[in-house]
Amino acid sequence: MFRRIYAIFVSRNREFLRDRSSLAWNLLLPVGLVLGLSFAFDGQGDEYTVGVLQAEAEIDTASHPFLETRYIRFVPYDDIDEALRKVERHQLDLLIDTGPPTRYWINPTAPKGYFIEFALLQASTPTPGSVIKEQIEGDPVRYADWILPGILGMNMMFSCMFGVGYVVVRYRKNGFLKRLRATPLTSFEFITAQVASRMVLIMIITSFVYTGTHLLLDTRMEGSYFTLFLVGLVGAISMVSLGLIVSARVTSEELAGGLLNLINWPMMMLSGVWFSLEGTGETMRTISRIFPLTHVLESARAVILDGATFSDVAPSLAALVIMSAVFLGIGAAIFRWEQY
DSSP states (O other), X not given: OHHHHHHHHHHHHHHHHHOHHXXXXXXXXXXXXHHHHHHHHTTOOOOEEEEEEOSSSSOOGGGOGGGGOTTEEEEEESOHHXXXXXXXXXXXXXXXXXXXXXXXXXXXXXXXXXXXXHHHHHHSOOSTTSEEEEEOOOOOOOHHHHXXXXXXXXXXXXXXXXXXXXXXHHHHHTTHHHHHHTSSOOXXXXXXXXXXXXXXXXXXXXXXXXXXXXXXXXXXXOSOHHHHHHHHHHHHHHHHHHHHHHHTTOOOHHHHHHHHHHHHHHHHHHTTSSSOSTTSOHHHHHHHTTSHHHHHHHHHHHHHHHOOOHHHHHHHHHHHHHHHHHHHHHHHHHOOSSOO
């Protein structure tokens, strides 16, 4: 069995590496996006963001006049440690506990924090002890630091799903799968080889791109490189497995492309590639967790920005492993060798 899997694995790798245009595209696109977006948007955000310590998901604006201030995005937090860490990294301009008494935390090196503090003090009751100020110091998280996992995850998603989806459909359309069926190769062995091949290629390309952009832009890395690699590895397997479900029975490349886009675009928009989901509703955040990319990006950013350990990201890794097993099982069960 392993010899048959290895033979398919090697042949698929050679086929990909001989396609120089696809290889170059997978290497140059994420690098170009990271460089372009980092230079275009670093320090350009105009929106003020304030964290509000409370247990409820909805902010009660009547609890303090400051919460009715326009042009400020208020985000509720029930975990003070997480919120303070975001103030430290300049991801929150200010954190407030409406009390009483009113208590707020600010990073004195954050430019936006100065103006937000001024607005808060103007809206507060000017009595002794009614407002308590605390300062937190820390280096800011640049846009390049935050967007890098999103760009790499998006590139991984498209490469995994289209790289497998189109290839398997093409194999079925030109009769290659029909010829393989005459061999002792089983559908599970063929799918396993496809997953392994794409996983190895994607991890090599992603590691190369990450290393280059990390050295070029001096992006933040607070955690373990091994943990980050493990997150990418498990995430790649889950997304390749998802792509195999689409290609398991489809015979038209046009239909396969439509179905893959039907999955990819919602996953890209709802998984936090371009923007944080913290300010969205609870329903939206719950829906986003059905996508493998959400767990990959949350874990990767936790490792890179917050120094998360393996135990911290273990729940997300477990969810990705379960998804991979389900996707592989479905793909193997419905797999069709012939076009008709």
